[in-house]
Amino acid sequence: MNIQQIDRQYVAGTYNRFPVTIVSGRGSLLTDENGREYIDMGTGIAVNSFGVADAAWQAAVTAQLGRVQHTSNLYYTEPCARLAQMLCTRTGMRRVFFSNSGAEANECAIKAARKWAAENKGPEYSTIVTLRNSFHGRTLTTLAATGQDHYHELFQPLTPGFVHVAAGDAGELAAAFSRYKVAGVLIECIQGEGGVLPLDPEYARALARIVRENNAVLMVDEVQTGNGRTGRLYGYMHYGLEPDVVSTAKGLGGGLPLGATLLGERLQNVFGFGDHGSTFGGNPVCCAGAISILERIDDALLESVRSKGEFVRAALAGAPGIESVAGMGLMLGVKTVRPASEVVAECMRRGVLCLTAKDKVRLLPADLLEKAVAVIREAARP
Numbered sequence: 001m002n003i004q005q006i007d008r009q010y011v012a013g014t015y016n017r018f019p020v021t022i023v024s025g026r027g028s029l030l031t032d033e034n035g036r037e038y039i040d041m042g043t044g045i046a047v048n049s050f051g052v053a054d055a056a057w058q059a060a061v062t063a064q065l066g067r068v069q070h071t072s073n074l075y076y077t078e079p080c081a082r083l084a085q086m087l088c089t090r091t092g093m094r095r096v097f098f099s100n101s102g103a104e105a106n107e108c109a110i111k112a113a114r115k116w117a118a119e120n121k122g123p124e125y126s127t128i129v130t131l132r133n134s135f136h137g138r139t140l141t142t143l144a145a146t147g148q149d150h151y152h153e154l155f156q157p158l159t160p161g162f163v164h165v166a167a168g169d170a171g172e173l174a175a176a177f178s179r180y181k182v183a184g185v186l187i188e189c190i191q192g193e194g195g196v197l198p199l200d201p202e203y204a205r206a207l208a209r210i211v212r213e214n215n216a217v218l219m220v221d222e223v224q225t226g227n228g229r230t231g232r233l234y235g236y237m238h239y240g241l242e243p244d245v246v247s248t249a250k251g252l253g254g255g256l257p258l259g260a261t262l263l264g265e266r267l268q269n270v271f272g273f274g275d276h277g278s279t280f281g282g283n284p285v286c287c288a289g290a291i292s293i294l295e296r297i298d299d300a301l302l303e304s305v306r307s308k309g310e311f312v313r314a315a316l317a318g319a320p321g322i323e324s325v326a327g328m329g330l331m332l333g334v335k336t337v338r339p340a341s342e343v344v345a346e347c348m349r350r351g352v353l354c355l356t357a358k359d360k361v362r363l364l365p366a367d368l369l370e371k372a373v374a375v376i377r378e379a380a381r382p
């Protein structure tokens with residue numbers, strides 16, 4: 001059996017994989033088992049922001065591997081402490097809880113909001129409001145947070161205490177606050193899996209105001225939009241929001257599993273000893289790699305993300321077969337006349353790997369944009 005046959009027989013059938021077996025890569029080029037090269041427009045779903053085999057990240061990771069690979073959270077390690085310090089310095093947040101994935105980062109955000117509300121408003125204030133069409137993860141609690149019914153089927157009962165309101169409808173949010181005892185509101189600034197849909201800025205301001213007026217917790221899920229992907233360090237910075245909690249993962253670890261939940265001033269002391277934990281969270285190898293990622297996401301890099309994004313947008317918008325391009329920075333959703341899955345399959349035949357999000361071709365690239373965009377234009381042609 002070849003690798004794809006073995007995988008299909010022995011790996012749980014949750015992934016409808018493309019028929020490509022990746023063996024190596026460099027930068028934005030991936031090489032398959034037959035030596036064919038592909039341009040990578042997905043970066044492992046917004047993870048490998050500096051491409052594959054990035055030298056600085058590799059050096060940081062291997063240096064830490066040579067010292068100690070894991071200690072448990074019973075002891076201090078330098079990479080964990082320094083990364084938390086960097087994240088707080090860069091955002092104005094006060095403390096960080098480290099985990100291993102986006103779903104776990106959101107679980108921590110939800111626990112923080114519920115505990116803070118229980119202590120500051122009363123234990124009945126447990127409801128978490130999220131937006132319809134959102135995506136917050138695959139655990140039973142983050143599925144409950146995810147505002148898409150089709151993910152919920154056959155996994156009932158999900159964690160109770162979640163309510164979904166329409167993105168863009170401040171009236172429905174205000175009504176949820178009258179109807180339920182709300183602990184907090186969790187949002188994505190750009191719904192990623194939901195189709196690369198940025199929140200309307202005016203709605204985001206109204207939402208933040210309603211959360212404040214009700215003394216609730218504002219949580220922003222920056223798992224996909226975070227760590228420079230949209231042209232700012234975090235997506236909420238485009239909107240002038242001041243979240244109480246920020247969850248992130250994906251691009252933070254540069255390819256190793258790392259989640260982070262940042263707690264702002266109001267919630268900085270919400271957790272005490274034993275309230276939350278993780279065996280691997282804050283792993284020194286993952287954190288050492290993340291430091292090398294984060295220290296390179298400076299103003300010049302963010303500017304280049306914005307200008308690269310503008311280049312892709314300008315090159316695709318108005319091309320034959322392309323209806324619209326949405327998103328920010330290098331998180332873009334391209335609406336095509338042909339079904340997105342057909343365009344993605346055609347791109348793959350032509351050596352470019354893209355993603356989909358709902359009815360759109362989703363691009364989360366790092367580099368080699370000129371070549372890739374030319375291929376996408378050809379593939380989208382009706």
Ligand SMILES: *Cc1c(COP(=O)(O)O)cnc(C)c1O
Pocket residue numbers: 100101102103104106135136137138188192193221222223224225249250
């Ligand atoms: C990917 C994603 C998650 C889940 O992250 P995992 O690491 O797969 O658990 C949560 N929220 C958003 C917005 C995401 O894009």
